[in-house]
Amino acid sequence: MNRAIPFAMEWYGSRHISDLELRTWLEQRFAARVFAINREPVADEVWVESHPRGGGDFPWRVEVYLPATSLEEELRHASACAQDTRCHVLASDERISPYTFVLLTPTGDMLHVDVETSALDESGTLIIAGPASHPVGRISSATRLEPALLTERLSPLLGVPGSQARMTESIRPPREPASPYEHSHPIVDGVHYRFTYSVSIAWEARPWRSLQQEAEDWEHVTARLARLYRQPFCAHSEHLEQVINIPGGSDSECRCIWLDGVGRREVLTKHRRRAW
Known part of the structure; x- marks a missing residue:
């Protein structure tokens, strides 16, 4: 799924991620930053939203309002989150199709996947349909x-x-x-x-x-x-x-x-x- 301007890094988690767990990971990954999780930021704090988003394979959504310089950089951060929290993470790719994503696994794999179209269209639910099927x-x-x-x-x-x-x-x-x-x-x-x-x-x-x-x-x-x-x-x-x-x-x-x-x-x- 394409997101043309990486204003915020946005990921979807396969389980609930507590504020404490997320803060611990963010402070280790971005040591020079101070984060405001689920509250209004002040001064130079980075705003972070973390909340449930319904059912499916990825019921948790995290948005870190810290722009990445490239898709590759964003995916490296998402992959680190998956490995450090032992949680599967789904992130946007650069394709026009809204039904393809990058799946980051706790073992470090970066896989191209499709999600079920009807579930996403009807309820915004993210369910893995299988490996991405677009032509090579x-x-x-x-x-x-x-x-x-x-x-x-x-x-x-x-x-x-x-x-x-x-x-x-x-x-x-x-x-x-x-x-x-x-x-x-x-x-x-x-x-x-x-x-x-x-x-x-x-x-x-x-x-x-x-x-x-x-x-x-x-x-x-x-x-x-x-x-x-x-x-x-x-x-x-x-x-x-x-x-x-x-x-x-x-x-x-x-x-x-x-x-x-x-x-x-x-x-x-x-x-x-x-x-x-």
Whole structure:
């Protein structure tokens, strides 16, 4: 779940966390700070809210009004809280979807998970549904690929058995987009890369990776795949398709990376509007 401005570090705990337990941990973690837990802060005190939030797997909510400099820093603090208090902690990730989170465990694991959509939508309850199911990436090709052969070649590159890889194919018409603000398949030097394959993995446990890390990993896999097929591909990732606010709403700029196994080129597939 995305939280664009880290004004406060916000976590969800798998059990009740007392004010004393929380204060002890905070003062050990942030020795130079003084904390006001569940009361109005004075002077240079840091405001902290800690309270129950209903049922589900994570019935406790903690907000520390001490901005983190990055998502990675916030997750390091959340992971330390999980390990020091022996409590599972759920923290926001950077994805647009409101149903994906990072699960921090008392043993130090950082896992990417989905929560049950109906429980969150209907009552705000957080219940783990399983490992995060979003694709590891997508590739576009100028020619149609045989999904079974693609799965066979991709599986060792991803480090998973072929039975765990999932492939979804989509085919776009061979035409230019009506507008530069419409989604389009990549067109490179007049060649239409209109056959797109979305690749997912049936994870037992999915390690958390930042959007940038996922994009870099997928580009590396796609470059190796291009060498195997001896043809270029375009690598797509969520990191290259970010939505931002613009006057009147929000819009995305979509890019991909063209790879032939030797070189790379960034390709713009959708322009972002300046305003609606």
